[in-house]
Amino acid sequence: MKSIIKHRNLSKGALILVVALTLQSCFVAQDYVRPDLNTETEALYRTDNLPTDSVSIADVSWKSLFTDQYLQQYIEEGLQNNMDVRIALQQILAAQAYVKQGKAGYLPSVSVGANATHQELSENSQFGSLFNGAIDTYDITANLSWEADVWGKIRSNKRATQAAYLQSVAGHQAIKTQLISSIANTYYNLLALDAQLEITKQTIETRESGVTTIKALKDAGQVTQVAVDQNIAQYNSARALQVDIETAIFKTENTLSILLGKTPQHFERSSLDIQKIEQELVLGVPTTLLSNRPDVMAAEYDLIQSFELTNVAKSSLYPSLKLTASGGLESLELDKLLNANSLFATLIGGITQPIFNQRALKTQKEVAIAQQEQALLTFKKTLLVAGGEVSNALFSYESEVNKFEFRKNEVEALRTAEANSNELLKNGYANYLDLLTARESALSAELNVIDSKLQQLVSVVDLYEALGGGWR
16 A cells, blocks of 8 residues: 555656656747847948958957067066956956856755754643653754746846856956056057157257357357346256156056056166057958957846846746655654654645735836846947947047158258257357247157157057957
8 A cells, every 4th residue: 555655656746847847848038139239330430441341450469469579578467467357357256156056056956954853742732641741853854945947037047147257257358458458558658758758868968058059159249148048948948847757757667567466666668669560450340349349248248147137037927836855764762763664755846826925026027127228228338439439549540640740740840940040040140039949849849759659559559459459
């Protein structure tokens, strides 16, 4: 008789298990499909020279783009030691832990415990008179609980954790891209400041010589003391400019130290005039930003996560099928606990339909839908911002290339004017104010040429970052 009952129980359990496995195929959760972005990507770069090739400068390694050996060394150090990069790595490790938890959602929960229970019973009760007012129970019990993924809730939650992990990876990639850009721009700024400092020192020597000359002209009666004072003032102005540039160099080196995760120090470097970007500035079609630019990828992973969490919220409104089982050893006497007669087992299968829970599940669904729409708008906005940054960087580079030629012509003309004014003044054919004006204008123009060269390099770096280069 016992064997028949056990057989029936096993048959019922097997039937519940088969039903659970069959219902698992009845998913209501939807699969993510990337939204239509034709409107957002149309004319995204705002240029008449529309790209048609999917190849982009972002596909080029930073080691190929930046050929300066010092800059390569500093970028390598920054990627290894920068604090933001290291923080992002820890965020990835945390996300990996959640991914493992999401994958384990299909597995049952199992626990094992040992208990000793002592009860004092009323002697006038039915069980109290039977057990002399007290009862001791000993057990070793294992509990198992498993929920069938009938509506795809567990699957969606797993995908949500995977999207969160990929978002953290994309965030790490974005930090690397930004770091490479920051190191390159800071390094180029140092080179520009070095060049400006060299020009300023040469100017100081020239103006110091000019003070000597103007004093001689004053002694010869060709100019007044006012001319001498003006030349001395101009000389000291150049000395003050030297102090400002040296201060800027000091602070910029400290900025580079922070980017490299090092204590403040001096950094060896080359010169601005040898810097060349030999790579062709190829944009690639706008849709390449979806796979190249880390912040755009992170925004889409955030959308995917929100989409899957909406699936989870919707699935929570449907009935859940759970199987629970417990078994082990139980005895009133401790020495008989490990006896075969102490074995027991319980198997329960049930379907639970949430009906009234203070509107919590419905609110969860409505919030999830709103957050999904918010993530979609953020994704589209991120793509638009990325396109704007590409457009700005490209236009800036083209403008600086054109302006650089004008700046060089300006310097050449002003240096000629300075030399002619100096010669004319020595021979009494020009006013000293013409020479002062020519000197000041020439210095300003030479500093502008250096700045224009710097802006060319910076705009290339900005374009590289805007297209999503550097993290590969």
